[in-house]
Structures are given as structure tokens and as C-alpha cells.
Amino acid sequence: MIQFRATTVASLIALSASPLFAITAEAADKVVLQIDGAAAPFYAPLYAGVEKGIFEKNGIEVEFIYAAAADILTNIAAGNVDFGFPNGDAVIAAAANGLPVKVVHTTYQRGIGALLAKESSGIKSYKDLKGKKIAVTSLASPNYLQLQVGLQQAGLKLDDVSVEVVATGAIIPALKAEQVDAIVFSELRKYNLEADGTKVTMILSNGFLPSFGNVVVTSDKKLAQNADVVKRFTTAVTQSYQWVIDGHTSEALDITFSKYTPTWPKDQKGILTTAFEQTFIPSVWQSPLTQQKGLGAADMGGWQKSADILAQYKVIDSAPKAADFVVDPSTIGQ
Structure with missing residues (x-):
């Protein structure tokens, strides 16, 4: 497991009536993000967001750890980690079981x-x-x-x-x-x-079966008590993905291979570049909805349909209401 902690944000404060300036360290909010599975190049936008200072700019210091989706959601509910990045089906199952979790950024707009x-x-x-x-x-x-x-x-x-x-x-x-x-x-x-x-x-x-890939999740408690941190974190996620979308796939993968997934075969970069440019960028991270509301926007109808189908096929006992466990990032802090 590879972990990275971003440097603290420094603010320059001018002292009145004095030619001197005092530099004070404004501590970033430290958060733990638990990602589904293991370190993989598919998470390159998050890794690049740290290395390019995007999280730092938003006052966030990130530690990446990894686990299975169900364990992530249990940890979120218990307050053991701040944010999770599981798949959407696992979130629906957790919500159906009464776990106090909230999707705060629908990063993958569809299943893959x-x-x-x-x-x-x-x-x-x-x-x-x-x-x-x-x-x-x-x-x-x-x-x-x-x-x-x-x-x-x-x-x-x-x-x-x-x-x-x-x-x-x-x-x-x-x-x-x-x-x-x-x-x-x-x-x-x-x-x-x-x-x-x-x-x-x-x-x-x-x-024929609307679903969602990886999404950002936090607890009800954190969203209620630390909405500002959640807002800055989801903003950093959006900006990190947007940076890759804006033509930085190759650089993001280079960062990932060198610092986060050094055991992945380097000859996979070409295949991953194609996957990013032909699948992730045009139709997984983006959708008609994100063109209107921004990356991470919540398709409430899609979430509800996904929950209803999981209940229909007895994967869960009953379908939770999407509005009870999904939040559009644009509404956080309002």
C-alpha cells in the first residue's frame, strides 16, 4: 500500500504598520480516502490530483488506503475513515441495510x-x-x-x-x-x-441495468458536521478529474505508474490511455448530466432505478429512496 500526504497550505499575511511579513502555516484538513480494491492506474486522476497540488489548493491532505467495497462502507458508517470510493451497487446495499452513508460525488456516471x-x-x-x-x-x-x-x-x-x-x-x-x-x-x-x-x-x-461505478461516499455525521471539508474534498475530486479530461491522460498515468502502481507493467500504458480516451473520459466520468451540472452530478432517477432493480432481483430486501443516500455535490453546504 502506498500512502501520500500532501504538504500543508501556507498563507502569507501582511502585518499592518510594518514592512515585515509573517508566514503562518495554515494546516490542511487531513482525510483518509479508502479506495475499492487495490492501487490501480484506473484511479490516476486521484493520484495526479495529489501530486499536482489540487487537493492541497483546496486545503485537503489525503491518505489513500484500500479495502473491499463492503468493508469501506462499514468503515465509513463507523467513522473509521473519512471518505470511501466503492462501487455504486455496494452503496445501495449498505443504504438498504440502514448504514448511515451518503454518496457525495457520483464520479462514475455509469457502470462499466x-x-x-x-x-x-x-x-x-x-x-x-x-x-x-x-x-x-x-x-x-x-x-x-x-x-x-x-x-x-x-x-x-x-x-x-x-x-x-x-x-x-x-x-x-x-x-x-x-x-x-x-x-x-x-x-x-x-x-x-x-x-x-x-x-x-x-x-x-x-x-438495460443502470448502475454506477466508483463514487465518493462519506457518513451522514461527517456531511452534517463537516460540510465545508466535504465540499472542498469533492471540489478537489472534480478538479482532479477535469485536469485529466483536459488533455493530461499521459501525465496522469506517468505519475501513477511511478509513484502509486510501480508493479504494473509499463507496457499497459498504451492500453490504459486508449481506455481513458475512448471510454472513461467521454462516457464514464462525463455524461449529458455533467455537461449541465458539473462532474460528479447525481442522477437521482438513475440511482433510484438501480436500487429498484436490485430489490426486484432480491439482491436487497427493499429499495432505499435515492434521496435518502445520494447528494448532488452542488448542494453540499447549502
Whole structure:
């Protein structure tokens, strides 16, 4: 685990009736951000935001730590960490279980789950999956839910396909070796497959099952008692992502590879650059809503639909109201 603490913000105060100036150190607010999974280049905007002084400019000193999404939300609710960066489905489940958590920045405007198949398989829609072998990484994963919903909307059932559970590290090789006919996983793996010369058919899950990727979460208590810190933190997140969007993908990835993910293969930079420029920037971090309201804007209708579907498929007992656990960053502190 790599941690970084930004330097404190210095303010220059002129003393009246004196030619001298006194420099006083204005301590930044120290916060812990717990990120879903492990240090990865996909979080490059956050890492670059620290290294480029964006968080510092907003009076925030950040420490990055990592955990599974469910653990992040438990820690948020207990006050063990200040902010979390889990996936949206986990937040909905936490809210349904009564945990006092709030989404304060919908960083990923949509989910990135997708069905991937080789073009040579002839699979072009979910209807084409009948009799096929489909891989997911876990029967508890959001991708398995996506498979179920996709099949149902195509008039099929799970009994119409053969579902294989394949570990994360083996699921792409399984597809390439044609051990399975298709996988439901991350759309980002399309770029890995294409880089190896594999032609791929992709069906995005978000088209029939609205969801959200990584989002910024804090506790009800912190939002109520420290709205100014929350506002400055979410502002720094927005500015960090905007900096990457504004043409700094390569620099952000260089920062990430050198200081935060040194064990990642450097030859992955090209694939990641393509993923950022073709997927993350145009349609994950940005949306028609963010064009109107700014990065991190909350699609309340989308959040509610996602919660309702999770309840419909018995992932949660009942759907919480989106307004009870999702906040638009523009309203923080008002």
C-alpha cells in the first residue's frame, strides 16, 4: 500500500504598520480516502490530483488506503475513515441495510460491466447466448446480476445457458482460448483483447441495468458536521478529474505508474490511455448530466432505478429512496 500526504497550505499575511511579513502555516484538513480494491492506474486522476497540488489548493491532505467495497462502507458508517470510493451497487446495499452513508460525488456516471465475446462466436445479442457457456467471476458479483437481467430481457433463463465461475485473472484467457463462449465482466478488458489482436463483440450492461461505478461516499455525521471539508474534498475530486479530461491522460498515468502502481507493467500504458480516451473520459466520468451540472452530478432517477432493480432481483430486501443516500455535490453546504 502506498500512502501520500500532501504538504500543508501556507498563507502569507501582511502585518499592518510594518514592512515585515509573517508566514503562518495554515494546516490542511487531513482525510483518509479508502479506495475499492487495490492501487490501480484506473484511479490516476486521484493520484495526479495529489501530486499536482489540487487537493492541497483546496486545503485537503489525503491518505489513500484500500479495502473491499463492503468493508469501506462499514468503515465509513463507523467513522473509521473519512471518505470511501466503492462501487455504486455496494452503496445501495449498505443504504438498504440502514448504514448511515451518503454518496457525495457520483464520479462514475455509469457502470462499466459488459458482455464480451469473440466476433467469430456469432454472438451479437443476449438472444444469441442460448446454449452457450458464459463466465462470470462470482455468483455474488454485479456481473452475474447483469447476466440474469440481460437474459430475462432477451426472453431467456439461466437454465438456457451454462454459467461458469472463473477467477478474475483467468477470465480473459478463458475467453481467448475459447474455453467459454462469452464473459460478463468489465468493458475495459475489451482493450486488452483488441491489443492482442482479438476482435470483440461488446454489449454494455448499463443499457438495460443502470448502475454506477466508483463514487465518493462519506457518513451522514461527517456531511452534517463537516460540510465545508466535504465540499472542498469533492471540489478537489472534480478538479482532479477535469485536469485529466483536459488533455493530461499521459501525465496522469506517468505519475501513477511511478509513484502509486510501480508493479504494473509499463507496457499497459498504451492500453490504459486508449481506455481513458475512448471510454472513461467521454462516457464514464462525463455524461449529458455533467455537461449541465458539473462532474460528479447525481442522477437521482438513475440511482433510484438501480436500487429498484436490485430489490426486484432480491439482491436487497427493499429499495432505499435515492434521496435518502445520494447528494448532488452542488448542494453540499447549502
